[in-house]
Amino acid sequence: MPKSDQKTYTFHVSGMHCNACILMTESELKDVPYVTDAKSSLSSHSVEVTGAFGNKTPEGIAEELTQVLRPHGYGLSVERVQKDAGWGDFVYALPIALVLITAFVLLQKAGLTNLISGGSVSYGTAFVIGLIASVSSCLAIVGGLVLSLSASSAKEGGTWRTQALFHAGRLGGFFVLGGTIGLIGSSFHLGLTANVVLGIVVAAVMFILGVNLLDVFHFTKRLQLTMPAWASRHVVRGSRHDHYLAPALVGIGTFFLPCGFTQSMQLFALSTGSFMQGALTMLVFALGTFPMLALLSFGSLNIAHKPWKGIFFKTAGIIVIMLALLNLTNSLATAGIINPLFNI
Amino acid sequence: MNKLAISISIVLSALLIGGVVLMGSQSSGGASGVATVVDGKQFIDITAKGGYSPRVVTAKAGMPTVLRVQTNGTFDCSASLVIPKLSYQKFLQSSGTEEIIISPEAAQGTMKGLCSMGMYSFEIDFQS
Numbered sequence: 001m002p003k004s005d006q007k008t009y010t011f012h013v014s015g016m017h018c019n020a021c022i023l024m025t026e027s028e029l030k031d032v033p034y035v036t037d038a039k040s041s042l043s044s045h046s047v048e049v050t051g052a053f054g055n056k057t058p059e060g061i062a063e064e065l066t067q068v069l070r071p072h073g074y075g076l077s078v079e080r081v082q083k084d085a086g087w088g089d090f091v092y093a094l095p096i097a098l099v100l101i102t103a104f105v106l107l108q109k110a111g112l113t114n115l116i117s118g119g120s121v122s123y124g125t126a127f128v129i130g131l132i133a134s135v136s137s138c139l140a141i142v143g144g145l146v147l148s149l150s151a152s153s154a155k156e157g158g159t160w161r162t163q164a165l166f167h168a169g170r171l172g173g174f175f176v177l178g179g180t181i182g183l184i185g186s187s188f189h190l191g192l193t194a195n196v197v198l199g200i201v202v203a204a205v206m207f208i209l210g211v212n213l214l215d216v217f218h219f220t221k222r223l224q225l226t227m228p229a230w231a232s233r234h235v236v237r238g239s240r241h242d243h244y245l246a247p248a249l250v251g252i253g254t255f256f257l258p259c260g261f262t263q264s265m266q267l268f269a270l271s272t273g274s275f276m277q278g279a280l281t282m283l284v285f286a287l288g289t290f291p292m293l294a295l296l297s298f299g300s301l302n303i304a305h306k307p308w309k310g311i312f313f314k315t316a317g318i319i320v321i322m323l324a325l326l327n328l329t330n331s332l333a334t335a336g337i338i339n340p341l342f343n344i
Numbered sequence: 345m346n347k348l349a350i351s352i353s354i355v356l357s358a359l360l361i362g363g364v365v366l367m368g369s370q371s372s373g374g375a376s377g378v379a380t381v382v383d384g385k386q387f388i389d390i391t392a393k394g395g396y397s398p399r400v401v402t403a404k405a406g407m408p409t410v411l412r413v414q415t416n417g418t419f420d421c422s423a424s425l426v427i428p429k430l431s432y433q434k435f436l437q438s439s440g441t442e443e444i445i446i447s448p449e450a451a452q453g454t455m456k457g458l459c460s461m462g463m464y465s466f467e468i469d470f471q472s
Contacts (some may be wrong), residue, residue: 004360091350091353094347094353094357095352095353095356095357095360098356098357098360098361099356099360101360101364102360102363102364105364106367108463122457129419136420140461140463141461148409192426192431192433192460197458197461199461201351250350258460258461259421259422259423259461260419260421260423260424260461261419261420261421262417263423263424263435263459263460264419264420264423264424264435264438265419267435267438268438272359288452326463327461328404329462330461330462330463332462333458333462333465334426334430334458334460334462335426336429336456339456
């Protein structure tokens, strides 16, 4: 192809919000036969495309290339589209979030905890307690954290592997740590102050992630726990040496989250005095919580590639922010600083 | 974005927020109890399971007090009892009765008990 045919146009890209998107858009555009080069920029939401476009108008090219990118959720335009914060998505996201939160509150009122009877804990009971824990008060803290982390990770182009590692870390951590407290007989219960501090830290992390999920306020971008481009590159290319540790560690860390059910299971594991019994009790409990948490994390991953992902991310953002505020007020109430506001 | 969708969204949101607030205010006025006095000592009985009951207890101020918290297959947060005023924190056995001694000096004003995550609470109202 003669060099003189080569032309360079700059188009604005909509739907680009992560480092992985740069690689995605570039590699997709380069696959187009008449495109010789493509360079995306995250900061300006633009892409510079070089190729032999012949007599096509810039508008025509944008339209054609949008066809290529549309399945991935991006669009090209000649004019800089006014940065659409997606306010329209709130029309759906707000009621959906509120319906889910109302359902959560109603569920707590329904007296699920009364389903557990008797004082002894068999493995069957531990599993049922896990199931109940995953839809009750613990959902506010553990589920909220899982939702905020997995939705953020999915938004950043994370894969199922990240989520799977988190769950593997959680299950494995509960087994090993459960066995350990069974064996050495001292529990990991945190003191009151540590509990309050941890509660506030978790609430703060959830709040930041929640605001980022809303994708409305741009000053928080600075706070964003973005995966650096090199990490995204590894994820996109399926290379795997960086991202084993962090999600697995977060999974193990959930053992220490202030959740009443987890703590009473730990107390029981402690009283068994044996590694195997303690380990199995905690593992079975964690397995009980698995269906709900897996639904949250793998669900976010799936939805992240659907056309209505904007609504999903905003819904998740609203829920995560509300849970963060709930956890924050609860922590402050526990510290005796404020009166308890909520009583579910 | 059409106006109908927006108005439906706003109305629905308002209804839901209103509903939750209403539910919350109803429950806070829930069951109340009175301390029982035996031989110059007063006993306050509270059941901990999926929350605390009764939620509000009226007692006499400045009297030696025993708070008895009963658990019965309690595995939820209410087993993790915190009373900030007494700097009390204990993880209760899943079934049993925990006796917490409150000195006459401490038995003043309003005393709150919560679960360690803060979503359940009860209140003892010491009246002089």
